[in-house]
Amino acid sequence: MSAKEVKTGIHFINGDEACCEGALAAGCRFFAGYPITPATEVAESMSRRLPEIGGIYIQMEDEIASMAAILGASWGGVKSMTSTSGPGFSLMMENIGLGICTETPCVVCNVQRAGPSTGLPTLVAQGDMMQARWGSHGHYEIIALCPSSPQEMFDFTVRAFNLSEYYRLPVIILADETIGHMTERVVIPPEEEIEIVNRRKPAVSREEYLPYEADADGIAPMANCGDGYRIHVTGLTHDERGYPAMDAKAQEKMVTRLVDKIRNNRDKIITTKNLFLDDAEVVVVSYGISARSSMQAVQDARREGIKAGLIKLDTVWPFPEDLMRGVAAQSKAMIMAEINGGQMVLELERAACGACPVRLVSNYGGAILHPALILGSISKAAKGKL
Amino acid sequence: MITAKTAKNLPPHPMDSLLRTERIPHIWCPGCGIGTVFSAVIHSVKNSGLDPNNIAMVSGIGCTGRMAGYIRLDSFHTTHGRALPFATGLKLAKPDTKIIVVSGDGDLLAIGGNHFIHAARRNMDLTVICVNNLNYGMTGGQQGPSTPLGAKTTTTVNGSPEEPFNFCYLAAACGATYVARWTAMQVRSLRSSISEALDKRGFSFVEVITPCPSSFGRRNRMGTALEMLKFYHGRSVIRSDIDPRDASMDIDREIVVGKFVDIERPTFMDHYEKVNRLNSPQWRAMHPDQKAR
Numbered sequence: 001m002s003a004k005e006v007k008t009g010i011h012f013i014n015g016d017e018a019c020c021e022g023a024l025a026a027g028c029r030f031f032a033g034y035p036i037t038p039a040t041e042v043a044e045s046m047s048r049r050l051p052e053i054g055g056i057y058i059q060m061e062d063e064i065a066s067m068a069a070i071l072g073a074s075w076g077g078v079k080s081m082t083s084t085s086g087p088g089f090s091l092m093m094e095n096i097g098l099g100i101c102t103e104t105p106c107v108v109c110n111v112q113r114a115g116p117s118t119g120l121p122t123l124v125a126q127g128d129m130m131q132a133r134w135g136s137h138g139h140y141e142i143i144a145l146c147p148s149s150p151q152e153m154f155d156f157t158v159r160a161f162n163l164s165e166y167y168r169l170p171v172i173i174l175a176d177e178t179i180g181h182m183t184e185r186v187v188i189p190p191e192e193e194i195e196i197v198n199r200r201k202p203a204v205s206r207e208e209y210l211p212y213e214a215d216a217d218g219i220a221p222m223a224n225c226g227d228g229y230r231i232h233v234t235g236l237t238h239d240e241r242g243y244p245a246m247d248a249k250a251q252e253k254m255v256t257r258l259v260d261k262i263r264n265n266r267d268k269i270i271t272t273k274n275l276f277l278d279d280a281e282v283v284v285v286s287y288g289i290s291a292r293s294s295m296q297a298v299q300d301a302r303r304e305g306i307k308a309g310l311i312k313l314d315t316v317w318p319f320p321e322d323l324m325r326g327v328a329a330q331s332k333a334m335i336m337a338e339i340n341g342g343q344m345v346l347e348l349e350r351a352a353c354g355a356c357p358v359r360l361v362s363n364y365g366g367a368i369l370h371p372a373l374i375l376g377s378i379s380k381a382a383k384g385k386l
Numbered sequence: 387m388i389t390a391k392t393a394k395n396l397p398p399h400p401m402d403s404l405l406r407t408e409r410i411p412h413i414w415c416p417g418c419g420i421g422t423v424f425s426a427v428i429h430s431v432k433n434s435g436l437d438p439n440n441i442a443m444v445s446g447i448g449c450t451g452r453m454a455g456y457i458r459l460d461s462f463h464t465t466h467g468r469a470l471p472f473a474t475g476l477k478l479a480k481p482d483t484k485i486i487v488v489s490g491d492g493d494l495l496a497i498g499g500n501h502f503i504h505a506a507r508r509n510m511d512l513t514v515i516c517v518n519n520l521n522y523g524m525t526g527g528q529q530g531p532s533t534p535l536g537a538k539t540t541t542t543v544n545g546s547p548e549e550p551f552n553f554c555y556l557a558a559a560c561g562a563t564y565v566a567r568w569t570a571m572q573v574r575s576l577r578s579s580i581s582e583a584l585d586k587r588g589f590s591f592v593e594v595i596t597p598c599p600s601s602f603g604r605r606n607r608m609g610t611a612l613e614m615l616k617f618y619h620g621r622s623v624i625r626s627d628i629d630p631r632d633a634s635m636d637i638d639r640e641i642v643v644g645k646f647v648d649i650e651r652p653t654f655m656d657h658y659e660k661v662n663r664l665n666s667p668q669w670r671a672m673h674p675d676q677k678a679r
Contacts, residue, residue, distance in 0.1 A: 003668040030479055032471075052668035056478045056658070060471060061504040068468040068501075069475030072444070075462065076479025098465050225460040226480055228439045232406065232455055234463035243409060244455060 003052035015153040016041035022157025029055035030080040032069035038177040039111035042083035063088035067095035077224035081107035097136030103168035111180035114365030124177040125365025127340040141262035144172040144317040146287035162197035178289040210240040218261035280309025286337040287313040297374035321351040328352035333381035417611020419570035419596020430580040444473040450490040467497030491532035506560035519598035527601025558630035563588035565647035571619035
């Protein structure tokens with residue numbers, strides 16, 4: 001009667017459920033959350049599954065508490081996550097910053113809906129891209145992954161945990177309502193085939209251990225609460241001992257490391273899926289559900305004889321600017337397809353830096369992008385009409 | 387005066403093993419009541435007989451929040467008001483760790499008020515110590531949820547127009563299993579209450595009325611720190627085991643101190659285990675030896 005931690009097999013489940021299964025497969029054993037459409041099914045799945053395998057599900061009083069609780073659980077040595085959508089994501093921002101500053105591994109799944117404010121609770125959007133990047137105050141780097149299918153909800157959730165454990169920060173899954181609620185085939189591999197990364201433990205004694213002294217790759221080994229290291233963890237600017245250090249020099253040193261541990265490893269973090277890129281003249285860049293509309297549009301364009309290509313961003317943050325710079329230099333035009341007023345297109349423009357025209361295909365949310373809309377933009381770009 | 391330089395030459399203190407001595411001197415103002423509470427917490431930890439590696443402290447922001455930075459335990463200085471939900475996650479991840487939450491009045495019951503009532507309702511197994519100095523000290527003395535009606539602060543120069551919370555009554559109403567209040571002058575009683583709170587399963591709460599001579603005392607012309615201590619002590623009346631609603635907290639009339647609640651109630655984890663044992667065959671398969679509590 002024992003339940004399986006990894007539900008190896010072929011399933012027909014929605015994206016939110018796939019996210020839950022990915023988390024459990026990655027070793028997540030603590031979930032704190034608050035109901036919100038369209039992410040509720042992540043919490044519901046967790047509430048059913050976690051007790052089966054000895055984990056803890058707790059419904060907190062709000063999303064502020066949920067984010068705080070997963071940080072606490074992570075310091076207790078348990079892999080933890082929460083899920084939410086726009087309004088809840090806004091409430092989580094302060095404690096995401098605490099997670100960044102204290103270098104706490106955890107995962108936040110934001111199943112995006114249309115905003116601002118309560119917006120369209122049941123309908124799709126991709127309007128939280130910049131909030132995921134800059135939503136908490138101060139300067140930092142973040143990792144955010146954008147799944148385009150329930151299968152990727154599973155795969156990327158596993159990867160989100162691995163990245164969070166390795167790089168020691170909250171990793172964000174930027175899903176969207178359509179992907180969260182879409183039911184598709186999800187293949188969960190055998191347990192031994194799923195790569196699992198666990199946080200690096202200190203290799204020295206309590207007397208020698210400096211909680212925030214990084215190894216050569218910029219990552220500091222992490223002692224959990226109760227390991228006997230008697231750590232101090234603070235959201236104040238701190239030194240290698242973890243003690244508050246209230247001056248510009250300490251700030252420079254700490255933030256440089258927080259930023260560099262991501263920036264200097266971005267080749268290892270960033271993944272994209274590229275289609276027809278070798279000879280593409282017009283390149284569409286997209287992510288999440290919009291990448292699927294884009295894929296249809298690019299295939300339709302090819303049938304019409306247009307040399308179109310696609311870059312699907314698996315990792316939106318850090319943004320693959322080196323790739324974009326190279327592609328822009330060889331392209332007639334690049335098009336960003338996204339469901340917001342133009343957020344990632346700003347990054348694309350920055351990376352392209354005038355090497356080719358960059359255009360946006362978008363709406364403000366409530367409906368996915370029709371492939372015909374993107375195809376229209378591709379056709380125009382191919383004819384040099386932009 | 388002790389400075390960072392002279393502190394290095396001080397003889398060892400019996401509590402040094404629980405102090406981050408390299409961080410002394412601390413940031414608290416002369417005469418602040420937090421030191422008394424901090425000392426009482428450390429004594430209670432030492433006398434508890436618990437392995438210090440199995441005790442953690444969680445704090446929020448403000449003067450009291452800084453306690454976590456001076457105690458040599460696993461210690462977490464989190465965000466303003468969020469010590470309780472952070473501690474909730476930590477406790478559930480490490481159920482065998484004793485967790486002490488230290489928090490100021492504003493941290494715990496203004497910005498953190500929602501977390502307070504829910505942590506008490508769930509009966510999270512946490513020991514919560516509230517240092518109530520009647521104002522926001524760290525930011526220079528503003529009005530808060532404990533500021534007495536009419537009291538002067540930097541944001542209520544004509545007197546506070548709000549009635550304050552009675553924290554002990556609130557804690558009891560929300561389901562706390564242990565509730566006590568003392569002034570910072572009543573050190574022996576305070577130590578014994580903190581020790582009892584540490585022993586208690588469930589949400590235990592100890593409120594300490596402390597002088598903030600730099601801000602609250604100065605703006606309300608209460609004199610020196612010692613005079614404030616004596617003033618609060620003079621207003622205090624010991625009435626243990628009374629109905630918490632009668633445990634008045636009024637610095638102009640009387641500050642009722644004592645132990646108001648000491649009950650048994652299943653914790654969140656007790657209920658979590660029970661419902662899953664009853665209704666989940668998978669849980670029973672995982673925990674064949676688990677008995678009902």
